[in-house]
Amino acid sequence: MALTQPWYGLAVLVVLAAVGIAAWFWPGRRRSAAGALPLAGAARIRALPRFAELAKAQLRWLVIESCCLAVAGAGVALLAARPVSASTVSEERSNRDIVLCLDVSGSMSQVDRAVINSFTDLAANLDGERIGFVLFDASAVTIFPLTDDAAYIQQHLRETAEALGGSQLAGTRVGDLGSSLIGDGLASCLQRFDRTDAQRSRTVVLATDNQVGGTPLFSVEQAAARAVKGGVLVFGIVPSDNSVIATDDLTAHLRPTGGDVMLLGPEPDLSSITRAVEAQQRAVMTGRARSQSVPLVWPGAALALLGLAGASLSHRRRVAS
Amino acid sequence: MARLTRVRRAIALATRHRVGGLYEGVHSSLHAGRSMEFNDLREYVRGDDVAEIDWKASARSGGSLLVKRHVAERRTTVMVAVATGRSLAGMASPTETKLDVAIQVAGAFGSLATQHGDYVGLIWCDGHDIRAARPSTRDVELERMLGHIEAASTADRPEGDLGRLLEVTATTLRRRGIVVLVCDDVDIDADLESRLRRLVVQHEVMVITLADLDPTDPAIADSPVVGLDDQRELLKELRRDPRLREAIEADRTERAARRTTALSRLAISSLHLSGTDGLVPAVLSLVRSHRHAR
Numbered sequence: 001m002a003l004t005q006p007w008y009g010l011a012v013l014v015v016l017a018a019v020g021i022a023a024w025f026w027p028g029r030r031r032s033a034a035g036a037l038p039l040a041g042a043a044r045i046r047a048l049p050r051f052a053e054l055a056k057a058q059l060r061w062l063v064i065e066s067c068c069l070a071v072a073g074a075g076v077a078l079l080a081a082r083p084v085s086a087s088t089v090s091e092e093r094s095n096r097d098i099v100l101c102l103d104v105s106g107s108m109s110q111v112d113r114a115v116i117n118s119f120t121d122l123a124a125n126l127d128g129e130r131i132g133f134v135l136f137d138a139s140a141v142t143i144f145p146l147t148d149d150a151a152y153i154q155q156h157l158r159e160t161a162e163a164l165g166g167s168q169l170a171g172t173r174v175g176d177l178g179s180s181l182i183g184d185g186l187a188s189c190l191q192r193f194d195r196t197d198a199q200r201s202r203t204v205v206l207a208t209d210n211q212v213g214g215t216p217l218f219s220v221e222q223a224a225a226r227a228v229k230g231g232v233l234v235f236g237i238v239p240s241d242n243s244v245i246a247t248d249d250l251t252a253h254l255r256p257t258g259g260d261v262m263l264l265g266p267e268p269d270l271s272s273i274t275r276a277v278e279a280q281q282r283a284v285m286t287g288r289a290r291s292q293s294v295p296l297v298w299p300g301a302a303l304a305l306l307g308l309a310g311a312s313l314s315h316r317r318r319v320a321s
Numbered sequence: 322m323a324r325l326t327r328v329r330r331a332i333a334l335a336t337r338h339r340v341g342g343l344y345e346g347v348h349s350s351l352h353a354g355r356s357m358e359f360n361d362l363r364e365y366v367r368g369d370d371v372a373e374i375d376w377k378a379s380a381r382s383g384g385s386l387l388v389k390r391h392v393a394e395r396r397t398t399v400m401v402a403v404a405t406g407r408s409l410a411g412m413a414s415p416t417e418t419k420l421d422v423a424i425q426v427a428g429a430f431g432s433l434a435t436q437h438g439d440y441v442g443l444i445w446c447d448g449h450d451i452r453a454a455r456p457s458t459r460d461v462e463l464e465r466m467l468g469h470i471e472a473a474s475t476a477d478r479p480e481g482d483l484g485r486l487l488e489v490t491a492t493t494l495r496r497r498g499i500v501v502l503v504c505d506d507v508d509i510d511a512d513l514e515s516r517l518r519r520l521v522v523q524h525e526v527m528v529i530t531l532a533d534l535d536p537t538d539p540a541i542a543d544s545p546v547v548g549l550d551d552q553r554e555l556l557k558e559l560r561r562d563p564r565l566r567e568a569i570e571a572d573r574t575e576r577a578a579r580r581t582t583a584l585s586r587l588a589i590s591s592l593h594l595s596g597t598d599g600l601v602p603a604v605l606s607l608v609r610s611h612r613h614a615r
Contacts, residue, residue: 037541038476040411040419040505041533042548042555050568054559319558 001296002086009081016073061318065311072307078300084293096129096201097146101189103208104164104172105137105180111239111264115207116161118237118264122205123153132192133157136185137172138214146194178214182206182250186223190232202230206254207237207264210246224253236261324467325460328428331601362387372458398456398498399434400524401427401466402444402490406481408505409474411549412534414596415541419531420474423503424467425597426529429604430501431463440498441466444490446481447473451489476549483507487516491523499525506530506593508576509583521587527611528584532573532595537566 003009045051100119104112123131131153132146144156163169173179189204204227210220218226227234234254238247240263251261362378365386373388403409403423413419431441435458442456443466454466483504490500500520507530509517520526536546537560546555559565577593584591590611592603 036545036547036554037412037415037534037536038410038418038549039534039536039546039555040408040549042536042546042553043550044572045536045555045569046548048565048568048572050562050565051559054562054565058556058558 001083001299002293003081003083004293005080005082009077012077012080013073016077020073058318061314065314065318068307068310068314070307072304072311075300075303075305075307078303079297081300083296083300085296086293088292096203097132097193097195098129098203098205099132099134099146099189099192101134101136101185101204101206101208103137103180103182103185103206104135104169105209105211105213107180107209107211107213108207108239109164111207111209112164113161114264115237116157116164119205119207120154120157120161123150123157133160134185134189134192135160135169135172136181136188137169138177138179138181138184139172139174140185140188141169141171142192145192177216178212180208180211180213181216182208182210182212183216183218183220183223186220186234187218187226190223190226190230193230193232196230202232203259204232204234205237206234208250209239209242210236210250211243220250220253224257227257233257234259237264238262240265324424324471325428325432325464328425328432328467331425331597332429332432362389364388370458396439396458398440398442398494398496399430399501400442400444400456400490400494400498401430401501401503402486403427403446403470404481404483404486404502404504405445405447405470405473405478407474407476407478407549408480409470409531410476410478413532413594414534415538415544417596419505419533420471422531422594422597422600423474424470425600426503426594426604427470427501428463428467429601431466433604433608434499435460435463442494443469444486444493445469445473446486448479449482451482451485453489453493480550484512484516487513487520491516491520494524497524499527501527501529503529503531506532506573506576507580509580514583514587517584517587517589521589525611526587526589527607528589528591530580530591530593532593535566535569535573536560537562537569 039045046055100122102108102112102115102119108115119133130146130148133143133153133156135141135143143160144152147153160169177184185208186204186206189206193200193202212220224234234257236250236254236259238250238261242263247261247263254261362375365374365379365388369388375387375389378387379385405423409418409420409423411419413422427443431443434441438458440456440458441463443454445452445454447469452469454462454469457463481504486504487502490502494500507513517526517528534541534546536555542557542561545557546560547553548555581591590607592607594600594603
């Protein structure tokens with residue numbers, strides 16, 4: 001919460017305090033009103049225990065009433081200061097496109113489920129982005145195109161994880177070029193970005209073991225070059241027990257895009273992926289953050305109403321007693 | 322003469338049917354014999370009241386001024402001692418101040434006395450001083466005395482000193498007379514009692530106490546009430562409390578009981594007044610009961 005007009009609030013406070021002090025020290029306040037009946041034995045009446053009791057109760061309610069009025073005044077001052085709930089809305093979030101790219105070749109079948117789980121967590125942690133999901137082996141299949149419907153994303157990731165149980169997924173073995181064509185898969189994933197304007201940040205999260213089993217149309221290097229050209233960051237996720245040569249090769253190709261390669265162990269460290277994606281994105285979209293302020297009326301209004309209600313209650317209680 | 326006229330009117334209304342009794346009222350008890358011879362005259366000496374001169378007898382006697390001696394000797398002095406001060410500016414009832422009541426009662430006693438040809442004197446508190454007006458039989462003087470009471474009872478005056486008032490009264494009035502003490506709704510403490518005892522030995526004493534307004538009276542629930550001593554308001558909210566009303570009533574009753582006990586111990590007739598309504602009949606019956614008591 002921030003105050004847009006703190007001086008107004010301060011001015012209201014000062015004015016209220018001045019009014020209160022003026023009312024307290026107003027010369028006519030203690031003097032008898034016109035037509036007051038003078039009473040000679042007042043001291044005798046004030047000395048009565050019952051009077052002291054009543055006066056004490058009166059004072060108590062008066063103090064409560066004053067406190068409530070002070071609270072109400074503070075509420076009014078708060079309203080006058082026009083509080084807003086300032087939140088930094090990061091524009092890049094809604095401008096992020098992430099394509100999750102999963103190699104479903106036989107060599108990856110051991111870790112696919114873990115990868116999808118990590119994708120699920122990734123999708124849950126990133127919000128506001130558009131996420132697409134592509135499976136590839138010899139050919140690429142789009143499970144869902146770029147979308148920001150979180151429920152839809154979660155549902156399809158879950159369904160895909162169930163469908164991965166051993167059998168081949170339809171459409172991933174089209175053609176006779178071989179299997180596990182990483183370069184072709186990456187190139188297909190790059191095609192999934194529907195908007196190519198400079199305002200958007202584009203990321204591919206490529207989960208693969210980099211074990212090519214055929215003759216791809218695009219080598220990984222060529223695909224990575226296309227990614228660089230299109231301004232797409234490519235992150236690699238590699239099983240931790242993958243061969244070092246293949247991993248290093250992938251890393252060497254993906255580094256130029258600005259991405260990196262992470263190892264996916266049996267206990268996948270999802271936060272590192274999320275962090276990496278988010279950090280990368282933030283770096284890309286730095287300076288796009290815009291602060292958004294929504295008027296915050298209820299705290300002041302609630303204080304004022306509460307104070308007034310309390311004051312009127314205690315006033316009635318005081319006058320009635 | 323406005324004040325006195327008002328008193329006289331009240332007396333006339335109250336005594337329309339018993340004028341005969343009125344003239345015996347004030348001090349017949351002082352004088353057992355009422356059958357003094359009328360033609361007991363003596364020569365005028367300096368100091369005698371000029372009004373006492375029997376002009377016809379003087380004319381007949383050829384040269385010397387004769388005064389009606391018995392009348393002169395029978396005259397007594399009614400000394401009205403009023404504890405004037407700030408507290409008389411307070412209200413006795415929702416419509417009358419205690420000053421109204423004090424003037425009315427002083428005027429009633431004075432009027433009864435002057436109509437009977439007695440001297441009326443006044444002792445009152447003027448600020449911190451005690452002042453005395455010379456006893457007189459004249460209405461003009463009586464009116465002036467009532468004016469003194471009124472002038473000395475404004476809200477900016479200090480409280481009257483009752484003890485000193487009684488002390489000065491005892492020393493001022495040397496001859497045996499009647500002392501009418503008009504004071505607040507006071508408690509009679511030991512000091513006051515000893516002073517009153519001294520007065521009682523010397524004079525006939527009657528005590529008139531003036532009631533204070535009851536601030537819890539429902540009739541004045543909506544009008545503000547301000548204490549004279551501290552100038553602070555007694556809040557309406559507090560005055561509405563029925564238990565406070567009971568407490569005030571109990572306090573007042575207790576004080577009245579204590580006072581009555583003390584005064585009856587001293588054989589002093591007393592009267593508690595809370596307004597001018599029925600004041601004159603009350604005064605007359607006080608005088609009458611006082612006479613019977615001796």
